[in-house]
Amino acid sequence: AQRVTQPEKLLSVFKGAPVELKCNYSYSGSPELFWYVQYSRQRLQLLLRHISRESIKGFTADLNKGETSFHLKKPFAQEEDSAMYYCALSDQTGANNLFFGTGTRLTVIP
Amino acid sequence: KAGVTQTPRYLIKTRGQQVTLSCSPISGHRSVSWYQQTPGQGLQFLFEYFSETQRNKGNFPGRFSGRQFSNSRSEMNVSTLELGDSALYLCASSLTWGAVYNEQFFGPGTRLTVL
Numbered sequence: 001a002q003r004v005t006q007p008e009k010l011l012s013v014f015k016g017a018p019v020e021l022k023c024n025y026s027y028s029g030s031p032e033l034f035w036y037v038q039y040s041r042q043r044l045q046l047l048l049r050h051i052s053r054e055s056i057k058g059f060t061a062d063l064n065k066g067e068t069s070f071h072l073k074k075p076f077a078q079e080e081d082s083a084m085y086y087c088a089l090s091d092q093t094g095a096n097n098l099f100f101g102t103g104t105r106l107t108v109i110p
Numbered sequence: 111k112a113g114v115t116q117t118p119r120y121l122i123k124t125r126g127q128q129v130t131l132s133c134s135p136i137s138g139h140r141s142v143s144w145y146q147q148t149p150g151q152g153l154q155f156l157f158e159y160f161s162e163t164q165r166n167k168g169n170f171p172g173r174f175s176g177r178q179f180s181n182s183r184s185e186m187n188v189s190t191l192e193l194g195d196s197a198l199y200l201c202a203s204s205l206t207w208g209a210v211y212n213e214q215f216f217g218p219g220t221r222l223t224v225l
Contacts, residue, residue, distance in 0.1 A: 043113070045216065046213050096165075096212070097166050
């Protein structure tokens, strides 16, 4: 069965410091991984997805199949990065069902 | 383009009642997915509709059902409400189905409270 684990419920970093939000998954097949973000009083929105190999707002995420991880990283945190971050997995059945982690609340301290 | 809209935004019901929630996708989007969000279980997939057909279903009891209309609008229904059904219900739309290549756009959610 698919499972996504985000071990940190809360994470605080100072502005300008590097940030890493951890995500581990379990899935027997070849998953696709996503990061979603929810800023205060806004809707849940896609931040980035592994298949696009993109960097959004300075964030990157590398899929490590050996460690079954998809950690989200940014070298220099900004105050506007404060938000709730969710890691999600798609099992590539062709359906739109995403399996979400429980989320990490990131606070960037000025 | 207008975003995904959900109505009503808030609902209070009592145990045993039933409830219907509505979701209007972004214009041109044909896939609608529903998720339940609770503090204990987080975000869980309920079901997905595409072209008026349920394409996939999560691990929820049969009390949870849905449908999609020809204009892609979707409704979900919960019958015989239980206290544990209290949650934020999120709807997401995408152009077509298949999470890998189609970004899902989420609505603001409907907050259901069961007393």
